[in-house]
Amino acid sequence: MKIGIVCYPTFGGSGVVATELGKALAKKDYKVHFITYSQPARLDFFNENLYYHEVTFTNYPLFQYPPYELALASKMVEVAQFEELDLLHVHYAIPHASAAFMAREILKTRGIVIPVITTLHGTDITLVGKDPSYEPVVTFSINQSDSITAVSEDLKKDTYRHFDIKKDITVIPNFIDLERFAKKSMDHFKKAICPNNEKLIVHTSNFRKVKRVEDVLKVFEIVNELISCKLLLVGDGPERTKIEGLCRESKHCKDVRFLGKLEAVEEVLSVSDLFLMPSEKESFGLAALEAMACQVPVISSNAGGIPELNVNGQSGYVCEIGAVEDMAQKALHVLKDENLPAFKAGALKRANDFDVHRILPMYEEVYEKTLALKAGMIDV
16 A cells, blocks of 8 residues: 655654654555655654655745645645555644645546545644634545544544534544663663652653643652652753743752753653653643653643543543642652552553554554545445
């Protein structure tokens, strides 16, 4: 099967999941063609079944903003036709679903019928998609998709709640490559950061307001008053300058390190004792899953799809959004020497439920059903 994957080539959840999905499919001898404006961040190894097609466009003086959606649709037409793709799988509704609809209609005029699968990831529905400027197009594009998937039950419900969607949405959760995300022996790294055997707390995100990184600092300050610990903040984004300023005003700042964007985040997770995710919105919580796979328990909010991932009392704890004191008390409980091993084991056990080898067949089933619909084998 030849599959075209359209995604954002960034460190964000949708781009990561799309890229990892393509890599997993390629290992099973699917021909996978990535179509985007730059090489995806995690498309970092050679495989004869992986292809990358760059979307290029010229910003003529006539346009105030580059017409990326038009260039993307044209590229999808080109790749689908000349690579003889069987289907297009677009990740993140805006603008990929509408561009895919346009490409599919153009291909029809050339005698080519190619189905489109749209995967919804979160802010394309819960934040950006609800904007009145985009809502009609988002609704139309999703309804015009041949198949629709979402990464959590909560996101599926949100989609039906905010958009007039007439089609069924299949929930396929995000997944993890347990060969990559596994606890590694990094004792030298742990010793360098925590020379006095302090507990190590970590947070990774894109430092947007919805991630509530300020709450991470507040939780850490409470915990650090009672036990010796360090905090690593991994990632970058619009809130980082503000968080750095707040940190400098705190007496605990000497125990906090900002590491910026890291490709090998699993190396940091391998030496961590606790992961904090106090997000206001989170369709799934992929960063938490990566931590759990490295045997790091999670203290999270109850936002969105996180409770579907983080099992309260087993892989960590789930708290109300903004409940800093409760998060801190739960963190202190988890970090006790007599409790931590059980929570680490619980985190890994839960992560195993999202092993890529368990989730990949769900996508394959959607592909097969969608192609069967195209062939007229199933009544619509």
